[in-house]
Amino acid sequence: xxxxxxxxxxxxFAADHGRNxxxxxxxxxxxxxxxxxxxxxxxxxxxxxxxxxxxxxxxEFVSLAAGGGDVRAADLExxxxxxxxWTQLVFVNGRYTPELSAVGALPAGVRVASLADxxxxxxxxxxxxxxxxxxxxxxxxxALNTALFVDxxxxxxxxxVVVERPIHLLFVADADGASGAAHPRTLIIADRHARATIVxxxxxxxxxxxxMNPVTEVVLADGAHVTHLRVxxxxxxxxxVGTTQAHQGRDSKYSSFSFATGAALSRTNIxxxxxxxxxxxxxxxxYMADGTQHVDHQTRIEHVAPNCTSHEVYKGVLDxxxxxxxxxxxxxxxxxxxxDGKQTNNNLLLSPDAHIDTKPQLEIFADDVKCTHGATVxxxxxxxxxxxxxxxxxxDDAKTLLTYAFAADVVQRIDEPAVRDALxxxxxxxxxxxxxxxxx
Amino acid sequence: MLEIIDLHAGIADREILxxxxxxVRAGEVHAIMGPNGSGKSTLAQVLAGHPxxxxxxxxxxxxxxxxxxxxxxxxxxxxxxxxxxxxxxxPGVTNAYFLRAAYNEIRKSKGLDEIDPMxxxxxxxxxxxxxxxxxxxxxRAVNAGFSGGEKKRNEILQMAVLGPRLAILDETDSxxxxxxxxxxxxxxxxxxxPDNATIVVTHYQRLxxxxxxxxxxVLAGGRIVKSGGKDLALELEAxxxxxxxxxxxxxxxxxxx
Numbered sequence: 001x002x003x004x005x006x007x008x009x010x011x012x013f014a015a016d017h018g019r020n021x022x023x024x025x026x027x028x029x030x031x032x033x034x035x036x037x038x039x040x041x042x043x044x045x046x047x048x049x050x051x052x053x054x055x056x057x058x059x060e061f062v063s064l065a066a067g068g069g070d071v072r073a074a075d076l077e078x079x080x081x082x083x084x085x086w087t088q089l090v091f092v093n094g095r096y097t098p099e100l101s102a103v104g105a106l107p108a109g110v111r112v113a114s115l116a117d118x119x120x121x122x123x124x125x126x127x128x129x130x131x132x133x134x135x136x137x138x139x140x141x142x143a144l145n146t147a148l149f150v151d152x153x154x155x156x157x158x159x160x161v162v163v164e165r166p167i168h169l170l171f172v173a174d175a176d177g178a179s180g181a182a183h184p185r186t187l188i189i190a191d192r193h194a195r196a197t198i199v200x201x202x203x204x205x206x207x208x209x210x211x212m213n214p215v216t217e218v219v220l221a222d223g224a225h226v227t228h229l230r231v232x233x234x235x236x237x238x239x240x241v242g243t244t245q246a247h248q249g250r251d252s253k254y255s256s257f258s259f260a261t262g263a264a265l266s267r268t269n270i271x272x273x274x275x276x277x278x279x280x281x282x283x284x285x286x287y288m289a290d291g292t293q294h295v296d297h298q299t300r301i302e303h304v305a306p307n308c309t310s311h312e313v314y315k316g317v318l319d320x321x322x323x324x325x326x327x328x329x330x331x332x333x334x335x336x337x338x339x340d341g342k343q344t345n346n347n348l349l350l351s352p353d354a355h356i357d358t359k360p361q362l363e364i365f366a367d368d369v370k371c372t373h374g375a376t377v378x379x380x381x382x383x384x385x386x387x388x389x390x391x392x393x394x395x396d397d398a399k400t401l402l403t404y405a406f407a408a409d410v411v412q413r414i415d416e417p418a419v420r421d422a423l424x425x426x427x428x429x430x431x432x433x434x435x436x437x438x439x440x
Numbered sequence: 441m442l443e444i445i446d447l448h449a450g451i452a453d454r455e456i457l458x459x460x461x462x463x464v465r466a467g468e469v470h471a472i473m474g475p476n477g478s479g480k481s482t483l484a485q486v487l488a489g490h491p492x493x494x495x496x497x498x499x500x501x502x503x504x505x506x507x508x509x510x511x512x513x514x515x516x517x518x519x520x521x522x523x524x525x526x527x528x529x530x531p532g533v534t535n536a537y538f539l540r541a542a543y544n545e546i547r548k549s550k551g552l553d554e555i556d557p558m559x560x561x562x563x564x565x566x567x568x569x570x571x572x573x574x575x576x577x578x579x580r581a582v583n584a585g586f587s588g589g590e591k592k593r594n595e596i597l598q599m600a601v602l603g604p605r606l607a608i609l610d611e612t613d614s615x616x617x618x619x620x621x622x623x624x625x626x627x628x629x630x631x632x633x634p635d636n637a638t639i640v641v642t643h644y645q646r647l648x649x650x651x652x653x654x655x656x657x658v659l660a661g662g663r664i665v666k667s668g669g670k671d672l673a674l675e676l677e678a679x680x681x682x683x684x685x686x687x688x689x690x691x692x693x694x695x696x697x
Contacts, residue, residue, distance in 0.1 A: 381528070382491070382492065383526075383528050384528045384530060386488075386489075386490050386491065386492075386512060387524065387527070387528040387530070388530075388538075389489070389511070389512040389513045389516070390488050390489070390512050390513075390515075390516055390521075390522050390524075391516055391538070391542035391545075391598065391602070392513050392516035392517050392542045392545035392546045392549070392602070393513055393541060393542065393545055394513050394545070395511065395513070397541075397545075398513075401533060401541070402530070404532065404533075405530055405531060405532030405533045405581075406532060407532070408532040408533075409531040409532035409581075412532065
């Protein structure tokens with residue numbers, strides 16, 4: 001959508017006071033002004049060097065009207081991880097859909113709601129935290145989201161409370177969302193020593209073309225543990241630009257996994273700030289693309305406080321003429337002594353036309369740290385193929401098994417079994433067709 | 441069972457095997473010895489069908505069939521097994537899956553149904569004892585993070601499960617301490633039958649104290665320069681390889697057995 005189109009959207013939007021608590025409007029105004037000044041990024045911007053946003057900038061997306069969508073519960077079955085007792089909020093074309101949602105048994109004080117409801121109610125934690133982590137300094141797409149978001153997820157886990165079952169925020173697009181733009185906004189707050197697992201899925205029913213521009217803020221207070229699994233399975237005609245910004249207190253633990261197989265063009269930004277000593281972060285991910293798909297991941301880990309640990313493993317499998325991008329930044333501030341950071345990006349290219357641009361970046365301003373990073377790009381290992389064939393497996397089966405094994409290795413690091421099993425199955429189906437169960 | 445005649449093979453225009461002739465009969469154990477770079481491992485890889493090696497001359501016949509025309513998986517399905525000098529790590533695939541997949545592929549090639557999983561578990565359990573490995577290794581990824589000794593034992597475990605007719609052990613002794621060597625040798629000896637055969641490729645005589653060969657061949661410069669009984673290995677241990685390598689006249693085809 002053109003810059004002007006979005007600016008027009010905002011004018012109409014700002015007039016609708018029902019959606020705008022008084023405190024939010026100036027934030028939205030500042031965001032749209034920033035977007036108006038800067039416009040969409042171009043490949044001259046360093047962080048967008050390998051990904052052109054032109055297809056999004058030039059398209060004419062309509063702003064999605066409230067409600068809409070013709071999604072049935074049965075349509076969601078492939079996306080719900082076989083879980084029946086999870087709390088699951090479903091958003092169709094960006095709007096909360098209570099008929100498809102279910103709030104399971106939650107410990108006292110835990111709040112899981114649509115952000116629109118929480119805003120209407122004037123929940124103090126929303127006012128305090130929303131847009132506090134991601135707003136103006138995160139570039140055009142976050143600014144656009146900040147200006148135009150209507151709905152999304154809100155999760156608040158109070159101090160010392162452990163939520164055992166995962167909370168699933170499921171964003172579905174369908175034919176009614178075709179040619180539309182949606183900007184879901186999600187806020188996750190884990191108070192001191194709270195624990196929760198959040199699954200955030202972006203999926204489609206059918207193969208509509210649309211633009212999904214979600215932003216998620218995750219606040220981890222001291223000692224909080226949040227596992228955050230992000231599943232991007234958009235329609236293969238869709239555009240997806242998603243940003244997650246986490247902020248971690250002392251001794252907190254943030255475990256993120258990004259699984260991306262959908263969209264014609266996707267860009268996933270996962271950023272965290274280790275603001276208190278003793279914090280730990282794990283950013284893992286798997287992207288698999290084929291045809292002419294473009295899949296871009298940008299991660300940034302900011303070590304602000306000392307004695308923090310960051311581990312990162314991203315893997316990519318690219319077939320046909322798919323284009324992958326990985327840019328992982330680890331930034332160690334001068335005060336962040338005793339930082340322990342390890343970053344790896346491994347890519348498997350299955351076709352001579354598949355392409356990856358990988359750029360691990362370490363910027364270290366402290367002198368007593370242990371940081372490593374590495375990236376590999378390769379084809380299937382000839383010796384491994386021969387090893388499997390020498391045991392009786394046919395050449396095609398051997399390739400299949402090795403491709404699956406490459407991907408499964410990182411998926412197997414997911415702690416939540418239902419999600420791990422589902423993503424393993426997806427990885428299998430994606431490139432290797434039907435394989436006997438129990439491979440892993 | 442295996443008849444190799446004047447085999448020439450190499451990699452990327454470099455000839456490594458320069459005329460190997462060798463006959464292995466059912467029930468026999470043959471040792472292939474020789475200094476580093478003599479072509480021992482190349483011979484093992486060529487017999488198993490590694491696609492990086494090109495056969496430029498000669499023949500290898502296995503049970504009357506042209507072995508060199510078969511892709512590696514068909515050689516395996518017909519009973520050839522190579523225990524790798526450097527077993528490959530495959531993160532993401534468990535040993536349990538790998539063993540069962542390989543076992544079933546071989547069964548399928550014979551027109552048999554896949555084995556019942558419970559029966560297979562029993563078979564693996566028994567074979568694990570043979571190589572003194574814990575069953576928990578079955579849930580670990582193939583060779584990933586294994587010590588050198590564990591990798592070699594895993595090769596023998598695979599061999600024990602798959603039950604090949606012709607096993608080729610490529611420097612299985614290298615990097616093993618004496619206890620691990622005994623375990624490996626015990627595994628190999630337990631699997632010996634009158635209808636199968638073993639080729640032991642090794643640099644040192646040590647392994648041959650435990651796996652006693654019927655024939656010993658010395659490979660040097662891509663040719664077999666001397667063949668003899670098990671005493672030849674002891675002589676090599678005492679005298680080294682130099683006397684044979686120096687004595688081998690250039691351009692002479694390898695001695696047939």
